[in-house]
Amino acid sequence: EAQVTQNPRYLITVTGKKLTVTCSQNMNHEYMSWYRQDPGLGLRQIYYSMNVEVTDKGDVPEGYKVSRKEKRNFPLILESPSPNQTSLYFCASSSRDYFDDEQFFGPGTRLTVL
Amino acid sequence: GIQVEQSPPDLILQEGANSTLRCNFSDSVNNLQWFHQNPWGQLINLFYIPSGTKQNGRLSATTVATERYSLLYISSSQTTDSGVYFCAVEMRFGAGTRLTVKP
Numbered sequence: 001e002a003q004v005t006q007n008p009r010y011l012i013t014v015t016g017k018k019l020t021v022t023c024s025q026n027m028n029h030e031y032m033s034w035y036r037q038d039p040g041l042g043l044r045q046i047y048y049s050m051n052v053e054v055t056d057k058g059d060v061p062e063g064y065k066v067s068r069k070e071k072r073n074f075p076l077i078l079e080s081p082s083p084n085q086t087s088l089y090f091c092a093s094s095s096r097d098y099f100d101d102e103q104f105f106g107p108g109t110r111l112t113v114l
Numbered sequence: 115g116i117q118v119e120q121s122p123p124d125l126i127l128q129e130g131a132n133s134t135l136r137c138n139f140s141d142s143v144n145n146l147q148w149f150h151q152n153p154w155g156q157l158i159n160l161f162y163i164p165s166g167t168k169q170n171g172r173l174s175a176t177t178v179a180t181e182r183y184s185l186l187y188i189s190s191s192q193t194t195d196s197g198v199y200f201c202a203v204e205m206r207f208g209a210g211t212r213l214t215v216k217p
Binding site: 042044090092102103110 | 147155156162202205206207
């Protein structure tokens with residue numbers, strides 16, 4: 001089944017404890033991205049990647065890191081999480097540049113930072 | 115960047131009613147999608163529709179790119195249609211329309 005998977009789905013952590021949210025797609029998509037969703041603010045893009053080893057900042061990159069060492073994986077790293085990073089996170093992928101193609105979203109990761 | 119506005123922000127319907135959701139955007143686009151976010155938070159692709167009209171069962175969508183708007187039609191609504199509907203233009207999301215369908 002073609003899909004985008006994220007792990008973990010739910011995570012409660014404490015301020016300053018490094019964490020990684022994994023994202024993987026099995027559709028051989030080139031383009032991947034991360035979003036966060038907050039009440040009243042909608043979905044905002046954090047980082048995106050056009051291909052392996054190519055990443056760029058979205059609208060809200062502060063406090064996050066990403067890497068794209070393999071085509072299928074695009075982990076989101078919070079090196080020192082803070083309470084304002086409590087949010088619902090989505091990973092997405094598409095076969096080409098997002099300007100030209102449909103994006104598919106993972107199931108979401110609900111993160112709480114205490 | 116592109117501005118995306120959705121209306122109405124909230125919509126309450128009785129089961130069986132029809133509805134139209136609107137998405138206005140500020141610039142010409144190559145990519146427009148409609149999503150449904152269900153009560154469990156999952157984002158479900160409804161339509162990829164940068165222009166033209168598409169239909170899928172009770173749902174259809176029309177994008178008039180030259181006039182910078184898109185419409186999502188839901189006919190014979192069901193309680194399972196409840197949730198938030200998002201329009202995303204070149205992956206910039208609108209604020210959504212929260213639909214509640216009452217039995």
